Amino acid sequence: MISYTDTLDPTLKDTTQLVLKDVFKVFPGRQSLVDRLLRRTSPDYIAIAEINLEISANTFVSIIGPSGCGKSTLLNIIAGLTPPTSGVVMLNGTAIHHPGPDRGVVFQNYSLMPWMTVAENIRFAIETVYPKMSRDRQKQIVREYIDLVGLRGAEQKHPHELSGGMKQRVGIARALAINPQILLMDEPFGALDALTRGFLQDEIARIWEQQHKTAILITHSIEEALLLSDQIVMMSRGPAAQIVEVLDIPFPRPRKRESLDRYPAYHELKAELELHLSRETRAVEELRV
Numbered sequence: 001m002i003s004y005t006d007t008l009d010p011t012l013k014d015t016t017q018l019v020l021k022d023v024f025k026v027f028p029g030r031q032s033l034v035d036r037l038l039r040r041t042s043p044d045y046i047a048i049a050e051i052n053l054e055i056s057a058n059t060f061v062s063i064i065g066p067s068g069c070g071k072s073t074l075l076n077i078i079a080g081l082t083p084p085t086s087g088v089v090m091l092n093g094t095a096i097h098h099p100g101p102d103r104g105v106v107f108q109n110y111s112l113m114p115w116m117t118v119a120e121n122i123r124f125a126i127e128t129v130y131p132k133m134s135r136d137r138q139k140q141i142v143r144e145y146i147d148l149v150g151l152r153g154a155e156q157k158h159p160h161e162l163s164g165g166m167k168q169r170v171g172i173a174r175a176l177a178i179n180p181q182i183l184l185m186d187e188p189f190g191a192l193d194a195l196t197r198g199f200l201q202d203e204i205a206r207i208w209e210q211q212h213k214t215a216i217l218i219t220h221s222i223e224e225a226l227l228l229s230d231q232i233v234m235m236s237r238g239p240a241a242q243i244v245e246v247l248d249i250p251f252p253r254p255r256k257r258e259s260l261d262r263y264p265a266y267h268e269l270k271a272e273l274e275l276h277l278s279r280e281t282r283a284v285e286e287l288r289v
């Protein structure tokens with residue numbers, strides 16, 4: 001285990017909010033009783049290696065990389081859901097060891113409580129984080145975030161009565177309603193059809209314009225990353241996936257998907273990302289055959 005201190009590097013910029021320093025994640029090989037009895041061993045798997053990244057406050061960062069390279073692993077480490085094997089993640093100078101209300105997470109599979117209504121799902125999150133908050137204030141926040149994500153009228157519906165897009169609106173409202181410093185989104189639109197995905201991308205762009213929270217988005221979509229991000233983190237294939245490059249996305253905001261491709265840089269960045277993804281994915285496929 002690499003040791004680390006719980007103090008920040010003095011060379012960091014004032015605006016740096018999140019720091020990942022020499023982060024590794026190794027998943028241990030199988031160690032079940034049956035495996036041991038049969039003397040079967042499987043080697044440890046180094047998912048991500050030597051990840052170093054600094055994210056400034058109020059920036060929108062997307063992480064892109066070939067399937068299985070370790071994007072979710074990285075996001076789970078930032079969320080505090082998975083511990084790194086070594087290295088450190090620091091938020092505002094404090095090491096992250098557990099999940100916390102300073103990070104709101106949006107999952108691809110929504111993770112809503114099926115027996116609760118839309119309003120109850122959101123209120124439950126607020127109540128958990130702020131147990132001393134008055135009921136009236138909690139209800140007021142629920143209303144605010146239901147309005148923010150365009151779910152007015154659906155407050156009393158249960159998740160099974162909602163479309164995928166509506167469920168993800170609840171997921172976004174729930175993550176934002178606890179007023180986190182960072183919004184973490186793991187392929188939030190991955191399960192949605194193309195049209196709904198486009199609507200929700202526009203919603204995220206609109207909400208981000210209003211709230212300007214630091215956001216980290218995992219996506220397989222180059223267009224989505226270019227539409228939403230200030231920076232795109234490009235990861236290499238695993239095992240031992242690393243950050244290859246961080247691209248700055250210079251387009252002015254607010255952005256409109258219809259007009260982004262009028263910028264010459266859009267095509268250059270898109271081509272660079274496409275080349276990276278196809279090269280890494282081809283290498284993964286070649287290893288499989």
Ligand SMILES: Nc1ncnc2c1ncn2[C@@H]1O[C@H](COP(=O)(O)OP(=O)(O)OP(=O)(O)O)[C@@H](O)[C@H]1O
Pocket residue numbers: 027028045047065066067068069070071072073074238
């Ligand atoms: N709990 C675990 N135990 C063992 N291996 C794991 C575990 N979780 C993830 N892995 C492996 O670590 C690697 C990275 O997985 P991860 O889900 O982070 O990748 P990803 O880039 O998010 O994938 P995708 O793009 O397909 O969603 C994969 O090879 C995966 O099989």
